[in-house]
Amino acid sequence: MKKQSLPELQKICSQLRRDVLRMVHAVQSGHPGAPLGCAEYFVALYFDQLHHNPDFQMNGKGEDLFFLSNGHLSAGWYSVLARSGYFPVEELKTFRKLNSRLQGHPATHEHLPGIRIASGSLGQGLSVALGVAQTKKLEKDSSVVHVLMGDGELQEGQVWEAAMYAAHYGMDNVIATVDYNGQQIDGPTEKIMDLKNLKAKWEAFGWEVIETKEGNDLASVIAGLEKAKSLTGKGKPILNLLYTEMGYGVDFMVGTHKWHGSPPNDEQLALALGQLEETLGDY
Amino acid sequence: MSLDLKYTYTEKKDTRSGFGDGFLEAGRRNPKVVGLCADLIGSLKMGDFQKEFPDRFFQTGIAEANMIGLAAGMALGGKIPFAGTFANFATGRVYDQIRQSVAYSDKNVKICASHAGLTLGEDGATHQILEDLGMMKMLPHMTVINPCDYNQTKAATLAIAEFEGPVYLRFGRPSWPVFTPADQKFEIGKAWKMIDGRDVTIFATGHLVWEAVVAEAILREEGIRAEVINIHTIKPLDTEAILESVKKTGCAVSAEEHQLNGGLGDSIAQTLIRHNPAPLEYVGVNDSFGESGTPTQLLEKYGLNAENIVKAAKRAMARK
């Protein structure tokens, strides 16, 4: 895929945010907060970083792969997949409806192109990504495996089982990104179950840690992912701490757990869409 | 609908709110009652208890395995822990923790599981557990309860606080008819005959008890008298009540928001086959995962509503 300019990519971010809001609004269910905060990450990954093929192959041989461990960001993922050609943009309107391929949480069961494993039950994606990366190593496939996790998700013990494995086996073809928005369902992570010093924790587990402090600035997100890429192949797994704001892009949604899993009503949707330019055409 | 229903309702409420209100009341009655939750306090309706008894409530973060272990430890010291999360994460996610630290070790832990079954709706199959009753009923020492509406869930919550031993309490998300009395006494292990009949017995549990009540009225219009029995306790199963009813009606239907494999129907089949082989038809999910959709759409697509109970009843009668 030909690389696009920053302003062009920014337009996609705006459209992704519109898609997410319209999708969760239409079924009055789903999770707008984190996908809004991860718009820059999704766009940077799919439109700039990944060497991938929208002509979908489940085995992903020779391609960079992405796994969404925090499956409740499905609306954002579906939008970026559709917008990058995995399936018709029109199909976004079936999100969370009966007989749709766009399940509430990502599923392979309905054969949606772009999805390689189900997620939604938190804490499992890093292990899967490591398994995939291990196979790539066995097959001498030099492409990279990305995985996104929530910060609250890191409270799951399985994440740390995987973290230990990754360092032990020198999984230097894995770039794990943490959506460090400081929020989870019941409130700020600090109040719910304090994650304390995440950087030190991952380092202590043997990971190379980079911090992307401006996770909602597209240029910074791309630079962070470039840096992460440059650290692959050096014997250590790479962790990208991505500082984002839940609900970014809509002034009344930003920075609070309240929009983790609540859809906007009609009025709120209109207000929100007023703040986000329609750039590529709504589905 | 002009059906002549034997039970009616004036409001709909979610069974999880019955749990939340019962839990608060249990906390007021007994200071040993404590709560744990893994980042789903709002969804489980545990917030009122937390507000009133902040010192007796523990937010564990998204760490269900840790939560079950903590609960077992607290029980050991004499507390009565109610550990709450979605039914999927309260069972499958932590099966071994429950098996070893709670069931095998016989600890007085109440596992409180919300958003069970298809009626969870749009979140889809990753969250719609349909195997939990089976997993939990297989565990020795475990009592398994699946109440049918807000009032019964509240009563069940109060009852399990007074009961000594591990309990799995299952409830759900959708707003559902409240058709059982507010002042009911909940007797663990005792089936409740809600409607007397003679031609076929409908054994229903959870949300499908309401569908059974509707099915009974439809059948009655056609001259078929169905007996409706509310099996709120899946284990220990009230085999006496089951056998007595089927002795009279000669055939039965089981109805549950669960897989057929390992569900209530299997338990009833075991009972009948041992003591009184009689035709039994099943209403439940037939070896499939769920999907996104509204609760009503899903119950229809997967054949879990009154209409399907009516059909099953006729099939059972035809086999007599």
Ligand SMILES: Cc1ncc(C[n+]2csc(CCOP(=O)(O)OP(=O)(O)O)c2C)c(N)n1
């Ligand atoms: C194993 C498991 N436990 C609980 C849940 C319910 N749940 C869904 S999202 C969420 C909060 C996740 O927090 P975080 O990873 O920070 O995501 P964010 O709120 O930032 O989107 C919880 C508890 C789940 N999906 N899986």
Ligand SMILES: [Mg+2]
């Ligand atoms: Mg978060």
